[in-house]
Amino acid sequence: DTGVSQNPRHKITKRGQNVTFRCDPISEHNRLYWYRQTLGQGPEFLTYFQNEAQLEKSRLLSDRFSAERPKGSFSTLEIQRTEQGDSAMYLCASSSGQVNNQPQHFGDGTRLSIL
Amino acid sequence: KNQVEQSPQSLIILEGKNCTLQCNYTVSPFSNLRWYKQDTGRGPVSLTIMTFSENTKSNGRYTATLDADTKQSSLHITASQLSDSASYICVVNRDDYKLSFGAGTTVTVRA
Numbered sequence: 001d002t003g004v005s006q007n008p009r010h011k012i013t014k015r016g017q018n019v020t021f022r023c024d025p026i027s028e029h030n031r032l033y034w035y036r037q038t039l040g041q042g043p044e045f046l047t048y049f050q051n052e053a054q055l056e057k058s059r060l061l062s063d064r065f066s067a068e069r070p071k072g073s074f075s076t077l078e079i080q081r082t083e084q085g086d087s088a089m090y091l092c093a094s095s096s097g098q099v100n101n102q103p104q105h106f107g108d109g110t111r112l113s114i115l
Numbered sequence: 116k117n118q119v120e121q122s123p124q125s126l127i128i129l130e131g132k133n134c135t136l137q138c139n140y141t142v143s144p145f146s147n148l149r150w151y152k153q154d155t156g157r158g159p160v161s162l163t164i165m166t167f168s169e170n171t172k173s174n175g176r177y178t179a180t181l182d183a184d185t186k187q188s189s190l191h192i193t194a195s196q197l198s199d200s201a202s203y204i205c206v207v208n209r210d211d212y213k214l215s216f217g218a219g220t221t222v223t224v225r226a
Contacts, residue, residue, distance in 0.1 A: 004158070007192055028178065031212065042119075042204050042216030043159070056212075104214070106158030 002026070004107035006092050012113045013082060020078045021110045025094030032075050034067055035091040036060065043091055049075060079112075086115060087114045118142070119217035121205050127223045128195055136220045138188040138205030150179050150190045153219065159204055162190070174177040197226045 005024040013019055025032050030051050036041035046065070046107075047057045051072040061067075069075040080087055089111050093104040119140045127209075128134045137143040140148070147166045151159035163172045171180050176193045192199055202219040209215070 033189070033212070041205075041218050044216070045213060048212055093158075103161035103164060106151075108156070108158045111156075 004092055004094055004105050006090075006107035006110050008110055009108065010113070011113050012100050012115065015082055015084060017081060017082055018078065018080045019112060020076055021090055021092075021112075023075045023077070023092030023094075025074070025092070026096075026105055027073075029094035029096045029105070030072065031095045032069055033093045033095075034075070034077050035093065037089045037091055037109070038101060046077075046090075082112075082114050084114050087112055117156065119205055119207050119215050121203075121217035121220050123220060124218070125221040125223070127225060130195060130197060130224055130226050132195055134192050134195060136190045136192075136203050136205075136222070138190070138215075138217055140186050140188070140205070140207045140215070142207040142209060142215045144209055145183065145186075146208045148179075148181055148188050149208065149214075150177070150188075151204045151206060153200070153202045153204055162203075192222070195222075197224050198225060200224045 007022045032049040034046040037043040045058050046061050047067045049069040052069050065078045067077045077103045089109040091109045095102045095104045120135045148163045149164045153159040162174050162177050165172050167183040178191045181188045192215045200223050202221050204219040205217040209214045
């Protein structure tokens with residue numbers, strides 16, 4: 001079990017630049033989630049995929065954010081025209097089967113710092 | 116509003132001592148309650164999952180309790196070790212894929 005893998009681990013960029021993060025879930029998991037976490041807070045839900053279908057997007061996901069999971073395996077999260085407020089840890093998680101009784105397995109996140 | 120409140124915000128304990136963390140929630144409907152451990156700079160790791168019919172569950176030195184009537188849960192750490200230093204997050208699952216996260220309790224274990 002290689003776990004959920006996220007790349008890069010850290011990203012520093014200037015305000016206004018575009019960034020893209022990648023998440024590789026546990027291979028047999030069909031559900032994939034993106035969260036954002038700021039210091040001292042719990043993760044906040046951003047979006048959810050079941051296989052390749054994006055089933056829900058949070059209001060937190062403005063039009064500058066887009067997520068894809070083209071083949072139902074890895075996923076990417078892109079932020080366009082980054083702003084200072086986008087600085088956070090972006091976490092990806094995956095799970096299988098009925099989510100109600102299966103834990104979500106988290107990656108170690110991508111920490112984004114906007115200069 | 117679905118909320119999960121945790122207390123205390125942080126605590127410091129000596130190695131070998133026990134501690135208890137609290138979680139109160141107003142999430143409805145309720146499917147299950149989870150406790151996660153998050154080390155600094157890492158993603159959360161699941162410790163326990165309890166449905167409304169379960170009132171206690173253990174994972175090694177971690178024991179979680181749940182009172183679905185009063186909507187309260189606790190996480191008890193027995194004989195703490197330095198490696199227990201982390202943030203502990205209470206998470207409530209509604210009847211879909213959405214999780215409501217608490218802000219976490221930061222535990223520092225000192226030698």
